[in-house]
Amino acid sequence: MGKSKGARIIVTLECICPNISKIKWCISLYYNKNRRNTPEKIKLKKYCPNCNCHSLFQEIK
Numbered sequence: 018m019g020k021s022k023g024a025r026i027i028v029t030l031e032c033i034c035p036n037i038s039k040i041k042w043c044i045s046l047y048y049n050k051n052r053r054n055t056p057e058k059i060k061l062k063k064y065c066p067n068c069n070c071h072s073l074f075q076e077i078k
């Protein structure tokens with residue numbers, strides 16, 4: 018225990034809404050990602066209640 022905890026980080030995913038203007042931000046998801054296994058940005062397809070449809074969630078900084 019007490020080893021380096023640098024690999025696992027919490028990132029924020031935000032909905033990419035193609036049809037809705039960005040007046041208000043959509044739901045943000047928090048995703049526990051392993052930086053070693055997934056060095057690139059995460060994209061997940063999830064249901065967004067704000068857009069009322071399935072949409073792509075992308076990692077933001």
Ligand SMILES: [Zn+2]
Pocket residue numbers: 032033034043044065067068072
């Ligand atoms: Zn959305």
